Amino acid sequence: MVGIRDIAKEANVSISTVSYALNGSARVSEGTRERILAIANEMNYIPNLAGQNLRRQKTDIIAVYLASYQGTFYGELLEGMHQKAVELGLELIVCSGKRSRLFLPQRLIDGILVLDVTYEKEELLKYADLGYPIVVLDRQLTHEHIRSVLLDNKAGSKKAVQSLVDEGIDKLYIISGPVLNHDSSERAEAAVEVAKASNIECEIIEGDFTEASGYSAGEKMDLEQDLKYGIFALNDEMALGIHNYMIEKAYHVGKDILIRGFDKNQVTEYLVPPVKSVSYSKHKWGAMAVESLQKMIKKEEVENKIVATRFEN
Amino acid sequence: MVGIRDIAKEANVSISTVSYALNGSARVSEGTRERILAIANEMNYIPNLAGQNLRRQKTDIIAVYLASYQGTFYGELLEGMHQKAVELGLELIVCSGKRSRLFLPQRLIDGILVLDVTYEKEELLKYADLGYPIVVLDRQLTHEHIRSVLLDNKAGSKKAVQSLVDEGIDKLYIISGPVLNHDSSERAEAAVEVAKASNIECEIIEGDFTEASGYSAGEKMDLEQDLKYGIFALNDEMALGIHNYMIEKAYHVGKDILIRGFDKNQVTEYLVPPVKSVSYSKHKWGAMAVESLQKMIKKEEVENKIVATRFEN
Numbered sequence: 001m002v003g004i005r006d007i008a009k010e011a012n013v014s015i016s017t018v019s020y021a022l023n024g025s026a027r028v029s030e031g032t033r034e035r036i037l038a039i040a041n042e043m044n045y046i047p048n049l050a051g052q053n054l055r056r057q058k059t060d061i062i063a064v065y066l067a068s069y070q071g072t073f074y075g076e077l078l079e080g081m082h083q084k085a086v087e088l089g090l091e092l093i094v095c096s097g098k099r100s101r102l103f104l105p106q107r108l109i110d111g112i113l114v115l116d117v118t119y120e121k122e123e124l125l126k127y128a129d130l131g132y133p134i135v136v137l138d139r140q141l142t143h144e145h146i147r148s149v150l151l152d153n154k155a156g157s158k159k160a161v162q163s164l165v166d167e168g169i170d171k172l173y174i175i176s177g178p179v180l181n182h183d184s185s186e187r188a189e190a191a192v193e194v195a196k197a198s199n200i201e202c203e204i205i206e207g208d209f210t211e212a213s214g215y216s217a218g219e220k221m222d223l224e225q226d227l228k229y230g231i232f233a234l235n236d237e238m239a240l241g242i243h244n245y246m247i248e249k250a251y252h253v254g255k256d257i258l259i260r261g262f263d264k265n266q267v268t269e270y271l272v273p274p275v276k277s278v279s280y281s282k283h284k285w286g287a288m289a290v291e292s293l294q295k296m297i298k299k300e301e302v303e304n305k306i307v308a309t310r311f312e313n
Numbered sequence: 314m315v316g317i318r319d320i321a322k323e324a325n326v327s328i329s330t331v332s333y334a335l336n337g338s339a340r341v342s343e344g345t346r347e348r349i350l351a352i353a354n355e356m357n358y359i360p361n362l363a364g365q366n367l368r369r370q371k372t373d374i375i376a377v378y379l380a381s382y383q384g385t386f387y388g389e390l391l392e393g394m395h396q397k398a399v400e401l402g403l404e405l406i407v408c409s410g411k412r413s414r415l416f417l418p419q420r421l422i423d424g425i426l427v428l429d430v431t432y433e434k435e436e437l438l439k440y441a442d443l444g445y446p447i448v449v450l451d452r453q454l455t456h457e458h459i460r461s462v463l464l465d466n467k468a469g470s471k472k473a474v475q476s477l478v479d480e481g482i483d484k485l486y487i488i489s490g491p492v493l494n495h496d497s498s499e500r501a502e503a504a505v506e507v508a509k510a511s512n513i514e515c516e517i518i519e520g521d522f523t524e525a526s527g528y529s530a531g532e533k534m535d536l537e538q539d540l541k542y543g544i545f546a547l548n549d550e551m552a553l554g555i556h557n558y559m560i561e562k563a564y565h566v567g568k569d570i571l572i573r574g575f576d577k578n579q580v581t582e583y584l585v586p587p588v589k590s591v592s593y594s595k596h597k598w599g600a601m602a603v604e605s606l607q608k609m610i611k612k613e614e615v616e617n618k619i620v621a622t623r624f625e626n
Contacts, residue, residue, distance in 0.1 A: 044439060044442070044443060059412065060412065061410075061412055061413055063406075068392065068395070069387075069388050069391035069392040069395055070388060070389075070392045071388055072385045072388060072579070073388075074382070074388055075382050075383060075384055075385060075386075075387055075388050076382075076383075078382035079381065079382040079383045082381070082382055082409055086410075091408075091409070091410035091411070091412045091413055092409060092410070093376075093406055093407065093408045093409075093413050094406065094407035094408075095404075095406045095407075096395055096404070096405060096406075097374075097399075097404035097405070098404070099372065099373065099374055099404045100374055100404055100406050103421075108416075108421065126357065129357070130357060266385070266580050267579050267580045267583055270580055270583040270584060271583060272585070
């Protein structure tokens with residue numbers, strides 16, 4: 001690869017002159033800079049990111065780690081992160097997998113956002129111990145260099161289940177996400193709490209946050225005539241699945257079967273009847289996480305943050 | 314940062330012994346390897362990605378460049394890429410911005426996928442000239458090291474517009490995407506062709522692929538009573554926008570106003586009446602692109618590919 005040494009030779013100037021020219025330093029005249037840039041371009045010179053890092057210690061690139069891109073959920077979240085990053089002069093990359101985790105200790109990125117249950121706690125703590133700034137969106141983790149930006153899962157879930165209780169349901173079904181998922185655990189816990197407080201029978205059916213798992217949860221429900229059932233699907237993909245199941249099986253959705261979801265995906269408002277869902281701004285969640293990370297990179301004080309959720313009956 | 318030199322010193326062995334141990338070479342005994350790994354771990358040693366590249370010449374990481382994450386469109390496409398990458402032993406990262414483009418000439422990634430109108434042709438050709446494998450999803454570009462995987466926009470668009478013509482529309486409105494967008498141009502061109510062949514008046518209203526731009530396109534339409542209009546929105550976000558506009562303004566959607574979209578997003582099938590949309594598998598599109606890129610990385614022959622589109626009336 002062409003280096004600044006080669007450009008210096010070709011331009012017949014010193015290496016430091018080339019360096020000044022490429023870095024926009026005022027120590028070289030505009031004419032010299034233009035001549036050197038033209039030569040660098042002609043020689044297909046590509047600036048060395050790592051080299052620049054050593055000088056600046058920062059790349060102004062941050063990364064978010066995800067386990068999957070499935071569902072409509074991530075688009076808004078990533079766009080919220082992306083827009084805030086651009087606003088703050090940062091660049092966002094999205095990673096999923098283990099090799100790209102090395103970008104952090106390689107100093108190719110300045111900090112990371114984590115929404116990836118497969119990213120082990122031990123590895124995160126190791127990087128935090130080395131002083132790299134980390135923002136987690138999927139777990140609670142206490143460390144000097146780790147901050148969390150988490151959803152207020154409990155408040156929204158309680159309101160959603162209370163709205164079912166208020167409708168006089170005889171039994172509550174909860175369709176959960178993956179067992180180890182932080183959001184799913186918090187939502188389920190809050191739902192069970194509300195059902196217990198009202199002496200309503202409650203059963204959890206395990207799903208995996210996909211529409212298909214919401215649909216097949218329907219097959220596991222034991223529904224008696226003349227009883228009224230509340231179903232709290234812990235995300236909207238699954239709410240859509242169970243809605244479609246109940247419509248197909250000709251249950252009276254909205255009357256004998258009342259469904260609540262979480263995330264307020266676009267499609268839920270177009271269903272007949274609409275599925276009521278706990279909402280929050282995914283865009284804002286992403287933006288808040290990037291904002292926290294940027295402050296940590298700048299060595300400013302940052303608190304853990306909670307993202308508000310709402311439920312409108 | 315801790316290097317293998319430090320580990321060698323601490324373990325009282327040669328640098329090459331450490332290197333063999335870390336790389337799993339059979340030249341060191343299992344006992345030695347375990348001892349060295351324990352020391353490396355204790356010292357917080359992090360393997361150098363760039364150093365490994367120099368030996369292997371490959372990182373098995375590929376990147377896709379996007380301009381935005383907005384909309385439901387990208388989730389499926391990225392999941393298709395991600396799953397295929399994992400299947401092929403590759404890791405996918407998603408980038409948006411200019412600094413991360415340097416990952417390619419820095420050899421941090423083995424090749425790139427491009428669906429980003431802001432990625433200039435000149436920069437792509439420069440990297441292609443240097444021999445880096447590139448797959449484009451958003452343009453036609455001929456180069457030894459560039460292959461395309463593009464949608465068959467024309468076939469789907471023609472069928473969608475023909476279905477409107479067959480319904481006896483008096484005028485066709487096309488709501489386009491951004492002017493420079495490859496998919497939008499191809500779809501619009503095919504639509505105009507069909508309208509002309511049937512002597513149907515045709516007007517293009519510029520949108521930007523967002524729901525809001527579809528909605529506001531409605532305000533620019535000059536709709537007379539007793540006439541029948543066909544609207545071809547060049548993606549489904551805009552189809553949803555114009556559908557909502559027409560419903561709000563109490564037009565007879567499905568009778569006087571017939572809407573067709575492109576992409577077959579989940580929500581279109583739940584609309585009343587449903588919006589008919591040109592469909593294709595975003596998942597497959599992503600998977601095909603990754604497959605082509607992997608072959609190029611392995612120096613195998615690859616043709617340009619076309620992804621089939623369908624329209625069911």
